[in-house]
Amino acid sequence: RVPIREDSDTVRAYLFIMRDITESKGFQEMMISLDRMVTRGIMAGEVAHEINNYLAVILGNVELIPLLMAKGQMDKVEKKLEVLKNSVGRIQRFSEGLVGYGNEEAVFELGDLNQNIENLVAFLKPQNRYDGIAFDMALSRYLPLVHFDSSQIQQMLINLLNNAADALREKPSDRTIRITTEPVEDGRAARISIADNAGGLPADLQEMIFARRYTGRRRGRGFGLMVVKQIIDRHHGQIEFETEAGRGTTFRITLPVKNLTADSESPVIGADQVPA
Known part of the structure; x- marks a missing residue:
């Protein structure tokens, strides 16, 4: 709302600016x-x-x-x-690992993120893309149940894990993807962390990593991280990343236990903004 003044003391009208987000959605x-x-x-x-x-x-x-x-x-x-x-x-x-993956409609249900992750890793692990990669999983037994769309969360995890696997291809040995879960915000949210020990994200890509086509491979389709951000927005969650050259990259996804009704976008926190 922008006031239109006749003089310094008198507001003659207000200008309202609205944006139709239907097309964006x-x-x-x-x-x-x-x-x-x-x-x-x-x-x-x-x-x-x-x-x-x-x-x-x-x-x-x-x-x-x-x-x-x-x-x-x-x-x-x-x-x-x-x-x-x-x-x-x-x-x-x-x-x-395939259950629910083919669903097109978003269906938010109360579910177990740990079970979803375990099923998905069992599905992905035998595939050629993950040859020579060790999965180190530490899933918290205290993780709360979360309202989420199983199909979309699987898609988000697949994109992050595929990018991690592609980034690890150039590493000759000791290739590891670590997946952890933990309750945060006094049990009001659940956090998933996916870390690789590859070479880290290039500095010039870090600021716009979710706003452009990016893939861990030199040659790839590159929609993965854009879609990751969109899925987390739909779940009213938050994504942050931390990366270090020669040490690897960690993505942290925080999802609220309850599916909020407000239409908001998740903030992106870069390597220099990750809370301690």
Whole structure:
């Protein structure tokens, strides 16, 4: 509201300035949907490859069991059955990582972020992109349940983890992604931290990292971090990052336990603004 004055003491009228954000919201939805579709296409081949690997292990052991039984080698049969059980369990955990990922509509429900993360890592870990990368997970047992859209949070985590994996490709050894969760703000919010020990973010990209196309690879699609920011905005959360050349980068995502109704954007806190 801007006052229009007739003189120094008299306000003749007020000028109100309003902005229609409908188009902006539509663009954000389009970006998230586009990013999800592109990711689906890239991951479809990986999914088929991994499921075929699991099925090959199962089929090989199923074929051996009758031969071992005919020879009376029941101890070996028991071992093969244990392998089958473990393989089926891996497929189950792998498939759980896909649950909700295909949903287009935003559905905010009270859920367990830790379980969501565990399922997703079990799904991503066998993929070629993560070969040679160790996952170090420290998920707090005291993390509160949070209202979130499972599909969008999975998309956000996939984008951050994929960028971390791509950044680690040039590191010859000791490649690690660390994922931690913790309750913050006296239990009113949950924080997810994703850290890599790659080379850190280039200084010229840090200020605009969520406002431009950026990827951890020299050659990549680069919508990932823009969409991460948009998803966190939708959850009325906060994202911050800390990076150090030669040491790596940490992204911290804070999500409120309750899904707020206010339409606000999440602040971005750079490496020099991260609270102690």
